[in-house]
Amino acid sequence: MADLTLYHAAPSRSSIVLWMLEELGVPYDIKLIKLSAGDNLKPDYLAINPMGKVPALRHGDTVITEVAAICTYLADEFPAKKLNVPVGTPRxxxxxxxxxxxxxxxxxxxxxxxxxxxxxxxxxxxxxxxxxxxxxxxxxxxxxxxxxxxxxxxxxxxxxxxxxxxxxxxxxxxxxxxxxxxxxxxxxxxxxxxxxxxxxxxxxx
Ligand SMILES: N[C@@H](CCC(=O)N[C@@H](CS)C(=O)NCC(=O)O)C(=O)O
Missing domain, CATH: 1.20.1050.10 (Glutathione S-transferase Yfyf (Class Pi); Chain A, domain 2)
Structure with a gap:
C-alpha cells in the first residue's frame, strides 16, 4: 500500500491531482469515488471531505482537500522533481x-x-x-x-x-x-x- 491515496472520480477535478502525481512519479493508490452513485455524499467519504467533493488526498495521517492546496503540498513534500519554488526563493x-x-x-x-x-x-x-x-x-x-x-x-x-x-x-x-x-x-x-x-x-x- 502506498503512503499516498487519491480519492478520485474519473474524470473530474481530481484528474488534476492524478496528473500532478504522475509528474512527481511517486507511488500512490487510487480510491474511486463514483459521483453518479453518490459515493461522495456517503458518511465514509464525508468524514474525509465534509464538503463531499473530490479530490481528497491522504498522505499518511494527513488529509488534504482542494486541488491547488494538494498540488502545493505535493510539490513541497516531494521536491525531487523541482515542481515547487522553495521557501526563501524570491520567485x-x-x-x-x-x-x-x-x-x-x-x-x-x-x-x-x-x-x-x-x-x-x-x-x-x-x-x-x-x-x-x-x-x-x-x-x-x-x-x-x-x-x-x-x-x-x-x-x-x-x-x-x-x-x-x-x-x-x-x-x-x-x-x-x-x-x-x-x-x-x-x-x-x-x-x-x-x-x-x-x-x-x-x-x-
Ligand atoms: N474547490 C474544489 C472543487 C472540487 C469539485 O468541485 N469537485 C467536483 C468534481 S469536478 C465534485 O466533487 N462534485 C461533486 C458534487 O458536487 O456533488 C477543489 O478545487 O478541489
Whole structure:
C-alpha cells in the first residue's frame, strides 16, 4: 500500500491531482469515488471531505482537500522533481500567486461567464475581474513561456494548465494562440499523457 491515496472520480477535478502525481512519479493508490452513485455524499467519504467533493488526498495521517492546496503540498513534500519554488526563493511569490489565481480568480471568472447570474454582483465585491481581463492576465503570465515560471515547469502549471486545457475542451476558454500553444506543450508532457490514459481506463472500467 502506498503512503499516498487519491480519492478520485474519473474524470473530474481530481484528474488534476492524478496528473500532478504522475509528474512527481511517486507511488500512490487510487480510491474511486463514483459521483453518479453518490459515493461522495456517503458518511465514509464525508468524514474525509465534509464538503463531499473530490479530490481528497491522504498522505499518511494527513488529509488534504482542494486541488491547488494538494498540488502545493505535493510539490513541497516531494521536491525531487523541482515542481515547487522553495521557501526563501524570491520567485516563490509569483509561483504562489499563480497557484491561488486558479481557484480564486480563473475558475470563478470562467464559471461566471458560462453561467451568468440573473443579478450580477457588484464588481468590487467579487474577488476576481471579468473573464476577459482574467484571460489577458493569464496570457501575459504565460508570455513566451514555456511555463508560468519561465523555464521551470511547476505545480502552478498543473493548476492553471488544467484550467486552460479543460476550459478549452468545454469551450469555456477561447482558442487564443497563447493558450493553444501552452495547452499543446502540456499535452506533450509524458505525465499528462499517462494521467489522461489512466483516467480513460478508470472511467471505462
Ligand atoms: N474547490 C474544489 C472543487 C472540487 C469539485 O468541485 N469537485 C467536483 C468534481 S469536478 C465534485 O466533487 N462534485 C461533486 C458534487 O458536487 O456533488 C477543489 O478545487 O478541489
Amino acid at each position: 516563490r511569490g509569483l509561483y504562489l500567486k499563480w497557484l491561488f489565481f486558479g481557484p480564486s480568480v480563473f475558475e470563478p471568472a470562467m464559471v461566471d461567464r458560462a453561467f451568468p447570474r440573473k443579478e450580477g454582483a457588484k464588481a468590487s465585491s467579487l474577488g476576481w475581474r471579468g473573464f476577459d481581463e482574467v484571460l489577458d492576465i493569464v496570457a501575459k503570465g504565460i508570455g513566451q513561456g514555456p511555463w508560468l515560471m519561465g523555464e521551470q515547469f511547476t505545480a502552478a502549471d498543473v493548476v492553471i494548465g488544467a484550467n486552460i486545457r479543460w476550459g478549452m475542451i468545454f469551450k469555456m476558454v477561447p482558442e487564443r494562440p497563447e493558450f493553444t500553444a501552452y495547452a499543446a506543450r502540456i499535452a506533450a508532457r509524458p505525465a499528462a499523457q499517462r494521467a489522461e490514459a489512466k483516467d480513460k481506463e478508470l472511467a471505462a472500467g
